Amino acid sequence: MSIINSKFQLKNLELKNRLVMPPMASSRAADNGAVTHRLCEYYNEKTRGGCLGLVIVEHAYISIDGKAHASQLSIAADADMPGLRRLTETIHANGSRVFAQLSHAGSAAERKVTGCDIISASTVNSPFSKAGDENPREMTAAEIKKLISDFGAAAVRAKEAGFDGIELHSAHYYLLDQFYSPLTNRRTDEYCGDSLEGRLRLHIEIINEIRRLTGDDFTLALRLGACDYTDGGATLADSVQAAKMLEKAGIDLLDISGGLCGPFRPHAKHEGYFKELSTAIKQAVSVPVILTGGISTAEGAEALLKEGAADLIGVGRALLKNSFWAENALKKFAD
Numbered sequence: 001m002s003i004i005n006s007k008f009q010l011k012n013l014e015l016k017n018r019l020v021m022p023p024m025a026s027s028r029a030a031d032n033g034a035v036t037h038r039l040c041e042y043y044n045e046k047t048r049g050g051c052l053g054l055v056i057v058e059h060a061y062i063s064i065d066g067k068a069h070a071s072q073l074s075i076a077a078d079a080d081m082p083g084l085r086r087l088t089e090t091i092h093a094n095g096s097r098v099f100a101q102l103s104h105a106g107s108a109a110e111r112k113v114t115g116c117d118i119i120s121a122s123t124v125n126s127p128f129s130k131a132g133d134e135n136p137r138e139m140t141a142a143e144i145k146k147l148i149s150d151f152g153a154a155a156v157r158a159k160e161a162g163f164d165g166i167e168l169h170s171a172h173y174y175l176l177d178q179f180y181s182p183l184t185n186r187r188t189d190e191y192c193g194d195s196l197e198g199r200l201r202l203h204i205e206i207i208n209e210i211r212r213l214t215g216d217d218f219t220l221a222l223r224l225g226a227c228d229y230t231d232g233g234a235t236l237a238d239s240v241q242a243a244k245m246l247e248k249a250g251i252d253l254l255d256i257s258g259g260l261c262g263p264f265r266p267h268a269k270h271e272g273y274f275k276e277l278s279t280a281i282k283q284a285v286s287v288p289v290i291l292t293g294g295i296s297t298a299e300g301a302e303a304l305l306k307e308g309a310a311d312l313i314g315v316g317r318a319l320l321k322n323s324f325w326a327e328n329a330l331k332k333f334a335d
């Protein structure tokens with residue numbers, strides 16, 4: 001029996017196989033972030049046939065100041081609920097488990113989209129930001145408190161809308177990643193960039209709030225930007241420690257990706273280009289790990305599972321190009 005085809009027990013959820021559709025912004029939501037018919041149809045097409053164990057829906061903003069781009073999905077308001085319910089029903093009807101990805105873009109948000117101040121851990125932009133990007137304002141203690149409560153409220157909406165779990169977006173230079181990376185966190189308070197405890201304090205406070213509101217059974221994942229691949233940035237050694245701290249804080253699943261550099265590893269094209277990160281993290285924790293990045297063949301996915309690089313495999317662009325990718329991959333390894 002191949003690993004790719006085998007079931008996986010994720011906390012109290014059974015996944016029918018090891019394939020995950022990672023979050024990918026499709027810009028198919030309405031201007032106000034509501035689920036559209038087009039968005040449901042897109043997920044219907046990607047999940048038809050029931051060949052994905054888990055679908056992590058594209059990032060949804062938890063408050064308007066964290067909206068990254070026009071037509072991004074919203075989970076910021078109760079008015080979003082009917083659409084979100086339609087979306088989970090569509091994906092469940094096709095036989096996959098479904099998570100919401102909760103996100104705040106921080107300094108990756110644009111004033112012209114949000115109409116709000118651009119906020120972040122501190123007043124610095126990422127070394128990867130474009131010339132002319134507005135510098136963010138450092139979040140106040142009151143804004144941090146509100147952010148924690150906004151994440152909590154969004155998680156409650158996700159649970160009530162029928163999502164099987166949520167994923168916190170702490171990768172790709174979004175707000176939680178901006179707190180995590182020492183290059184963008186120059187704070188001097190208890191959320192400070194000098195210590196891993198400070199860089200992860202916000203994450204842990206958000207996890208505690210979500211647990212308080214959604215209970216112990218709801219599945220919580222976190223997408224960790226595990227390395228910045230930049231001098232002075234987050235390193236693999238940091239992330240091994242961070243993974244242990246996140247596990248202790250109650251995270252059930254770690255989804256490994258790039259940090260400030262984004263989801264595509266600079267100068268690396270091989271399948272599973274973040275596997276050094278996921279392998280080391282998997283060895284350090286007992287919660288399961290997802291690896292995504294550059295995986296485009298069934299053989300590549302199976303080999304990465306076999307060598308212990310991850311428990312679950314995310315396949316993004318290959319699935320975007322070909323909605324039958326998962327079906328074909330599973331057939332190749334069917335007994």
Ligand SMILES: Cc1cc2nc3c(=O)[nH]c(=O)nc-3n(C[C@H](O)[C@H](O)[C@H](O)COP(=O)(O)O)c2cc1C
Nearest residue numbers: 022023024025058059263292293294295315316317
């Ligand atoms: C069009 C597109 C949109 C994406 N949107 C998100 C997103 O909303 N949240 C996120 O964490 N990653 C996002 N990503 C990154 C993917 O989840 C994935 O990590 C990346 O595409 C690398 O995997 P792949 O080589 O299998 O495509 C996006 C990628 C693409 C191509």
